[in-house]
Amino acid sequence: SAVISQKPSRDICQRGTSLTIQCQVDSQVTMMFWYRQQPGQSLTLIATANQGSEATYESGFVIDKFPISRPNLTFSTLTVSNMSPEDSSIYLCSATGSGANVLTFGAGSRLTVL
């Protein structure tokens, strides 16, 4: 299965700033997703990152707050904009390969907003 690398692995940010998380996959994948895992909670799907077009956002998530790019089949970024302490969470990049139908995850990016 694909190996997914995320960076940064963790960061501490100030309220009102923005942070971009990068996700690199070691092989071409069909679908890429961004999840959020808040403390003590499950994984919540933020959006599906579509190659070369706008991401598909889930209810409660908007492009202005979480802009996503996916310029090719192996790379995506998620930006958390105008951060507040409520955005403190682990952000996970995930992907499925062609025909595999199994979701593989990166190690996550732990974000703390002060």
Add this chain to the structure above:
Amino acid sequence: AQSVSQHNHHVILSEAASLELGCNYSYGGTVNLFWYVQYPGQHLQLLLKYFSGDPLVKGIKGFEAEFIKSKFSFNLRKPSVQWSDTAEYFCAVRHVSGTYKYIFGTGTRLKVLA
């Protein structure tokens, strides 16, 4: 809305005890079912999956799960747990149509006492 329910949020067992973690989903269509595990300090890993065929599936490390379509359930079992099974376990459902999204349950934190 589609959802995945895991009824046990925290489970504490002694080594050699048997384990069963419940998972129910609310979706009438065709689904793929998964159990993921997250060991302390590690990223999410696939434990086992069900796509079709024999409803009793076996995964890594002696885990198995049974798909009962009439009950919309996919419970995880292990006859004898080990200390190294201490982890958080997530059930996930993927719709085999439309957006192909993966929906996760709230997770069960298992602690095995040596």
